[in-house]
Amino acid sequence: MRIACALAALVLAVPLGCGSNTPEIPAEYLSGSGGTGTSQSYPEGPYGSEEAGTIQNLSFSAGWSNPKAVAYDVDQFDSEPIELADFYNPDGDSNLPEVMLLNTAALWCQACRIEHEELDTKLAEFGSRGLVIFSTLFQDAQSNPAQPVHLQIWAEQFEVAFPFFLDPEYQMGAFARAETAPLNMVIDLRTMKILKKVTGEGGSVIWPLVDETLSARGR
């Protein structure tokens, strides 16, 4: 009797899972440009967010291309948005970077802070061989959108010497959930393809890959 009860309850529960939501997209959202950066030559889509996919041309408007050069002054943010297309190097020009480490950070994220402690060392090691590091700060200590003052504090603390921008609307959310910070992606700047995508601590995998990729290109 009791077994029958339990099984009957289960059987009855099963078809209840067949309901569906019926989402309806508000009319005001059924338009839009479909992309962010558009000004320069860039590989055509489709774009992807996983390894081997081509990353879309993201654009960030608040930050510095060279924070150290302007002493981390928030009044001296770049006047123009920076786009991934700015780093696109389809011909493998040896005077330009060929590999990018695209990184995210948040103030609440301990692993991000640990990681940023050694990024300058890695840039010194690989920068002259063709690596560029591009980092974005997206949340403050309360998980609210990061503000210019947070970017300044972070840049001063870690003496950031590579492009460092705010991502207050978390565009990088297309690649990883906020709570998975830090996110690191190794990008091939010849093709803008994602060579490696790592969430969490992954230095032991990322840096050998950067070294290997640059070596394979004679750099």
Place this chain on the structure above:
Amino acid sequence: MKTRTQSVAPPVGTAPNSVKHTRSAAPAVGPRRKSVAARTRSVATRSYCPGTSALARTRSAAACGLVVFCASSTVAAFEAGTLDDEPVQVDVTNAASVLYNANNRDARPNDVTRAANDDWGLFYNRLNLQAATGKWQLGLRLDTAWFYTSPNAVDIATDLERARPRPLTPGALSPPDYFRQRFFEAGGELSNRYINWTYPAKYYVGYTSRDVELTLGDFYAQFGRGLVLSVRKLDELSSDITIRGVRATSRIDIEDARMKLTLLGGEMNPLRLDEASGRYLGVTSDVTPGFLTVTEAGMPRQVETDFIPTASPTYAPDRIVGAQVEAGPNQFTLGTQGVVLFRQDPLNSDTVRTAKTIFVGSQSLDIPQVGDFGSAYIEAAIQSLDGPANIDPGHALYASFNVYADPFTILVEGKHYRRFFPLSANVDLNHAREFNLVQYNAPPTTEIFYNDTQFETFNVCVSGGRAKTDFHAGKDEDLFMWFGYYNTWSESASNDQCEIADSKRNRVMDAAIGGEFTSQQHKSRASITVGGRHDVADRELQSASGEQTDIAYQEGYVRYDMIRWIDGPYSLQFQGWHRRRRQTLGGPEGGWWEGQHLTGFEWAPHVSLAFGVEYNSNELFAAADTATPQSLPDITLYFNGQATYRIDSASSVSLFVGQRRGSLRCVGGVCRVFPPFEGARLDATLRF
């Protein structure tokens, strides 16, 4: 066999009609071993199905009512007949939960994940069937997860876009572009979450005689103290891991000596559903070659959706072979054990998951009785990772000694680990981060069980230990104290190679003092612990505001658990843990308060009532009802109430209504946020 349905929304720009995918999914079977099967719950509820149709509500009520009816019956294991003159004992237990997650007040601007954990409900049933006759045992555990309501991508993206402050800041995405991004993020987020499954979580056939034990199917296993292998159930992490394969154990007694040989092999089988988040681990045919086709039959598969048109696995089953030999006279036991873990292509590119094979082996010595005054255990292990990270082989040494010198009891534990990594499951952390803590070994920490402040990869490169002394002061009074000291080189610095340098070192002291007291013929009792932790780095760390300090973490706390007998079957209980915490890297400025207190009333043996209050002043968890930027409270309070009715010793029904605070737990360089809970949960346990 059942069908599952997933609703997905169309891409932006197309007609806003829903697209329904209906696919055949897994059949079902499966419980697990006897020791766990005793835990049973069943369920009943009402008013838990908002957002569903009238028909669905009616059927839900019928299902719920049926379970309530079943739960009201008196139950017991039963004999189902005989087989070859042996009685066949059948044990049916059912554990069921119905929970509804309301808005848990963790909203933040632009954050899809936090928006996706509101307003969902789950009916989660675990049916355990066990049968035994003579030397044979059979077991099945069948898990059913039915999400009777869940959020959808359109609502999440719409809510987040409309929560943006107006006018939009310069450089902000246009509303349609912003909506599009959040819509696809939410679609991806929901693609392995809130999906109905019925699957054989665990199953086994066993044969046990005096000398031989054979198991085919799921089994738990531990070698030594867990350095090499430890797969088991961990309720606090919602984890339940078994090996699905074959285990053979043979015992040989030769006069006063004995030997035990264990061989095992198979695939690692973690629980596939995380009931705290509604996310599941899914495989595809790409990661189930060979015998995995059989062991993964009926298990949850990663499904294709409009947002993820090509299904990618979130779990690539790991395979393992292992052996253990334990031998010795009555005075001591020598153990030699080892496992090899075989990986598929990594789903996350960290040091451990990228290793193609991992070998761990150890030698142990267990002396249960050292004269009349103690016991001792020593284990030394090595670990080798074959992967692209090129990590040198690691090693570990663990020892524990118990000394009995009435009225004192002294426990001393020590550890010395170098490049000794957790055997983390091959999980896609980007899409199933809730399963980050799934691992197949458990190196002893030597810390108190409730310690949650070993940050990052604390245990990978560490030396230290803890001594605890108990003083039996009287018939009803016990006092205790402990002191632990650790040097770790992998807590506040990235250090997979375990470089021993001051620039990477943290020195950690952990101490506590307390007592346990009884009165009224042991009907009343109380325990209290006052403790603290002091964790300093050998270099200056910088807080979020730029303050420089060598303090990595500090904490002072008090824990208590008091039961006061009133009269007859009545008693009161007060239980709590109150903490003052400070964390330089990742914590709020100036530290924070966090804690809980529970006041309970017991009417033995049937009824328990409790009222709880929790609080947290960590701004990371400050309450916000909507994703609109707003001033957050300095401290967030959580209130809850619980009632339990015990039908008999094996069956009970309990109801929880209210709020619980969230927490952040970090392991292996990545953290899991356990979100706050707000809603209701009904659990019922039935044994037939």
